[in-house]
Amino acid sequence: MTVQPEPKEEVLARRKEIIAGLKDIAGERAVIGEPLRLRAYETDGTPSYRQPPLAVVLPETTEEVAAILRFCHANGVRVVPRGAGTSLSGGALPLADAVVIGLMRMNRILSIDYADRVATVQAGVTNLAITGAVAEEGFFYAPDPSSQLACMIGGNIAMNSGGAHCLKYGVTANNVLGLKIVTIEGEIVTLGGAYLDAAGYDWLGILVGSEGQLAIVTEVTVRILRAAEGARAMLAAFVSNEVAGAAVAAIIGSGVIPVALEFMDKPAIHACEAFAHAGYPLDAEAMLIVEVEGSEAEQDELLGRLEAIIRRFDPLSLKVAATAEESAAIWKGRKGAFGAIGRISPDYLCMDGVIPTSQLPAVLGRIGEMSREYGLAVANIFHAGDGNLHPLIMFDANDAASLAKAEEFGAEILKLCVAVGGCLTGEHGVGIEKRDLMPVQFSASDLDQQRRIKSAFDPDWLLNPSKVFPLAPPPVLKAA
Amino acid sequence: MSEPEAPKDDAGIVAAITAAVAAREPLSISGNGGKRAMLRPVQAARGLSTRNLSGITLHSPAELVISARAGTPLPVIEAALAKHGQHLIAEPPDLGRLLGITAPATLGGMVASNLSGPRRIAGGAMRDHVLGARAVNGEGTIIHSGGRVLKNVTGLDLCKLLAGSYGTLAVMTEITLKVLPAPESTATLAVPRLDPAQGVAALAASLGSPYGVSGAAYLPAAAAAHIPELGAVGEGVALARIENFASSVVYRAGRLAAELTRFGQPRLVEDQESRAIWRAVRDAVPLTAGEEDAVWRVSVRPSAAPGLVHALAVMDARWFLDWGGGLVWIAAPAKASSHQAITAAATAAGGVWMLLRASEALRVGLDVLPPPSPVLARLTRRVKSAFDPHGILNPGRMYAGV
Numbered sequence: 001m002t003v004q005p006e007p008k009e010e011v012l013a014r015r016k017e018i019i020a021g022l023k024d025i026a027g028e029r030a031v032i033g034e035p036l037r038l039r040a041y042e043t044d045g046t047p048s049y050r051q052p053p054l055a056v057v058l059p060e061t062t063e064e065v066a067a068i069l070r071f072c073h074a075n076g077v078r079v080v081p082r083g084a085g086t087s088l089s090g091g092a093l094p095l096a097d098a099v100v101i102g103l104m105r106m107n108r109i110l111s112i113d114y115a116d117r118v119a120t121v122q123a124g125v126t127n128l129a130i131t132g133a134v135a136e137e138g139f140f141y142a143p144d145p146s147s148q149l150a151c152m153i154g155g156n157i158a159m160n161s162g163g164a165h166c167l168k169y170g171v172t173a174n175n176v177l178g179l180k181i182v183t184i185e186g187e188i189v190t191l192g193g194a195y196l197d198a199a200g201y202d203w204l205g206i207l208v209g210s211e212g213q214l215a216i217v218t219e220v221t222v223r224i225l226r227a228a229e230g231a232r233a234m235l236a237a238f239v240s241n242e243v244a245g246a247a248v249a250a251i252i253g254s255g256v257i258p259v260a261l262e263f264m265d266k267p268a269i270h271a272c273e274a275f276a277h278a279g280y281p282l283d284a285e286a287m288l289i290v291e292v293e294g295s296e297a298e299q300d301e302l303l304g305r306l307e308a309i310i311r312r313f314d315p316l317s318l319k320v321a322a323t324a325e326e327s328a329a330i331w332k333g334r335k336g337a338f339g340a341i342g343r344i345s346p347d348y349l350c351m352d353g354v355i356p357t358s359q360l361p362a363v364l365g366r367i368g369e370m371s372r373e374y375g376l377a378v379a380n381i382f383h384a385g386d387g388n389l390h391p392l393i394m395f396d397a398n399d400a401a402s403l404a405k406a407e408e409f410g411a412e413i414l415k416l417c418v419a420v421g422g423c424l425t426g427e428h429g430v431g432i433e434k435r436d437l438m439p440v441q442f443s444a445s446d447l448d449q450q451r452r453i454k455s456a457f458d459p460d461w462l463l464n465p466s467k468v469f470p471l472a473p474p475p476v477l478k479a480a
Numbered sequence: 481m482s483e484p485e486a487p488k489d490d491a492g493i494v495a496a497i498t499a500a501v502a503a504r505e506p507l508s509i510s511g512n513g514g515k516r517a518m519l520r521p522v523q524a525a526r527g528l529s530t531r532n533l534s535g536i537t538l539h540s541p542a543e544l545v546i547s548a549r550a551g552t553p554l555p556v557i558e559a560a561l562a563k564h565g566q567h568l569i570a571e572p573p574d575l576g577r578l579l580g581i582t583a584p585a586t587l588g589g590m591v592a593s594n595l596s597g598p599r600r601i602a603g604g605a606m607r608d609h610v611l612g613a614r615a616v617n618g619e620g621t622i623i624h625s626g627g628r629v630l631k632n633v634t635g636l637d638l639c640k641l642l643a644g645s646y647g648t649l650a651v652m653t654e655i656t657l658k659v660l661p662a663p664e665s666t667a668t669l670a671v672p673r674l675d676p677a678q679g680v681a682a683l684a685a686s687l688g689s690p691y692g693v694s695g696a697a698y699l700p701a702a703a704a705a706h707i708p709e710l711g712a713v714g715e716g717v718a719l720a721r722i723e724n725f726a727s728s729v730v731y732r733a734g735r736l737a738a739e740l741t742r743f744g745q746p747r748l749v750e751d752q753e754s755r756a757i758w759r760a761v762r763d764a765v766p767l768t769a770g771e772e773d774a775v776w777r778v779s780v781r782p783s784a785a786p787g788l789v790h791a792l793a794v795m796d797a798r799w800f801l802d803w804g805g806g807l808v809w810i811a812a813p814a815k816a817s818s819h820q821a822i823t824a825a826a827t828a829a830g831g832v833w834m835l836l837r838a839s840e841a842l843r844v845g846l847d848v849l850p851p852p853s854p855v856l857a858r859l860t861r862r863v864k865s866a867f868d869p870h871g872i873l874n875p876g877r878m879y880a881g882v
Contacts, residue, residue, distance in 0.1 A: 113783075114684075114688060115681075115684045115688075115782070115783050116684070116781050116782050116783050117684075117687060117688060118781075138690065139688075159633060160633045160637075162631055162633075166631070167630075170604060170608065171631065171633075173608070173637070173640070174604050174608045183855065183859075187855045189853065189855050189856060189859075191856075193781070193830065193832075194781040194830075195779045195780050195781050195806055195830075195831055195832065196600060196601070196605070196779055196803055196806050196807070197594070197596070197600075197605065197779040197807070197832070198779070198832060199779075199832035199833075199834070199849050199850050199852075200849060200850075200852055200856065200860060200878065200879075201641055201644070201645055201649075201860060201863060202594070202607055202640045202641055202643060202644050202645075203856070203859075204640075205607060205637060205639075205640025205641065205643070206636060206637060206638075206640055206641050206863075208637075208640075209633045209636070209637050210636055213636070214636075226687070226688050226689060226690050227690060228690050228692075229690045249542040249543075250542075252541075252542045252543070252544060253541055253542040253564075255565055255661035255662075255664070256661075257660060257661060294728060295731060297727075297731065298725075298727070298728050298731065301725065301727055301728070302725070354627075354629040354630075354631050354632055355629065356540070356543055356545075356628065356629060357542070357543050358540065358542065358543060383631070385630075386629070386630035386631045387543070387629045387630055387631065388630075388631045421627070421628055421629070422627065422629050423627050423629055423632045423634045424634045425632075425633050425634050426629070426631035426632060426633060427631060427633055428633070429633055430633075430634060430635060434634075438634075438635065441627075441634055441635075442624070442634075442635060443624065445621045445622065445623055446623050446624050446625065446635075447635070449617060449621075449623045449625075449638060449866070449867070450625075450635050450636040450638065452866035452867075453636050453638070453641070453863060453866050454636070455866065456859065456862035456863045456865070456866045457859065457862075468635065468636075477862060477865050477866055477869070478865050478869040
């Protein structure tokens, strides 16, 4: 189990005083201090890690966030920011001596501007609510993580969330134009705005994906895009992972970039079919879902080109959706994948490595071997266009040894991803889960440089501490 | 300044920086040196160039990635990509003419200045496509960030900080970019006889359409006259580009033209002529900046651009709009008074500005970027210190004293 830092005794001893101080700032009803109610915040989307916090505060304004941070900073209290709590890397895991700042009450859409194609929202607005607010005019917010119904834009900023459609539309970092942040000292800073190129160092670029290490985000200005006229999918089944992998390379190499290109291996196909009855090919070793966008005629043309490419790889079956309904049926199984695996195995770890796409067959082959070595089943879902692999490792949470084995298996997969030229995480973030694997990907100098940036924003390391970086004393910067 | 030292490998860069730290002597960092006329001049006796770190180290077309050493000339990279039907997504400009230089830009220089062309409106900026970088920081330590895969959220994204930091944080030695297939076909709709407000509205309609417009510029009559492919328009013209498969370009241009008729009668410009127009827009040719002019780039909310250029009418300034109105190129006599008027108008419009080109004498005494707020100024100094604690790398390039 991952080691956590010792709680600060002097903070624990002042618990009542700290809770009273938070109530003075945010009001009685915005602060949670009772042990029973704190249990609701002890974990996030990564339930193998649990720790109730000292207190939870639910501010409603940026100014309240600033006052809370000033208070925590002055009192040396650690802070854990939290959105919807859907993190798949334990990014919102509390510490015993930390105050959780929950942004869920900051859930207002502040402005929408179709002429300039931007929307400004508070950090607690859900991902899907942004698209919901602009869909009537035919617009959408592009990044679409699987948790988009629940996850909040503030958390998307923290983790630089992606989704199935980021091959075409990019990840969060590519779709954010402005942020309002609060520093650990409680200063409110506006970065960027409703324009494309911001001035000075790329503050947006370093903040997005910083996992709550640098500041707390309270407002976000995103690009909204006009949706394509329509979209349609096709499904192709193959005799092996190798052949499906070669088909992916041929598609990308042909100059056609589909809007989504999803790969599922045999265990994933079977699990999803049993759950969703989507008509997936049970005889296949691997399956691709390929989606294109445009008018009906454009969809026909692109799907025709893709079909011609895929035919070269002797697919076991090939189904081109003729209508939006047929397209939805093709997606139905994939979109229910997590529920489907959950039905086979109530407990599973969803890993999130990235590999060069050319390495797919070799990596899947090795994961299959490891699955046999560890005696744990694994199903693989893969954003094939961008190399983002999600192995779902099934285990039994009632058996501590099974969890430990699953965690070790997961770590070995991520090490393999790095060894073949990839990385530890493509969209879930490092969080607590992969913190101690960071030296696998980064040298001591690389990590030290990142840690110095952390110190530049948060000299005392009070913001979401014990995540992302292996535990070590904070670097001290030369006075600047 | 004497000829800069130009090592052939990372070890040479490390040695040069280590020596500079030991001597406490700052270094002026460059690639081919073409962007020296941009931003503030660096006061340094010694120079360090990446121009001998050259060559493509990885190109995997089916994985949409290319890696090259920082001094690789951009045209070399563009040619290698073109062989496989690919291109640089952000369409970086060739500012050779504007900056009065002949040496091609290097990959490192283009990323370090985060300059993007017309496709930025649809495809993102240079910084959006930097997947990984190797660099040497101001202590002479080699650091890596990112990698060679398209998706990566492992740790803090230092690549973003290095992109657009003009060599003030670290010297990039190798860079990996995401690339994409170049479009099969392209066409431009030119909507004539529009004033700036009508022009930006036409561009907003284009960009708000489902047809994937990848270039959106507005040229006032004087600027349009310098693009022969547009013919004699005589008045302001809005330009919307579509890039796609051949059949899609025909279809989309037709549909978009129908939607734009409420602004004017769009003329279709195809293939090579369309490409020539956007090369000119990319490289700021329509600006017609004279030798005595300074040049500014203003990033602004598109709907605020017409008001901004209206404010310029009282002065001797030429301008045109890219990015749907979100990028305002301005040329005016290189005087402090022009700078004050232009930056005041940009700020009043809610935008941010950059003095892209001016005489050294002018640049040394002016803010070339908007002065940051006190908190951001502190963060700027602290981030600089986190990379370059001794202030060796390009001091003063972006802000005096940083």
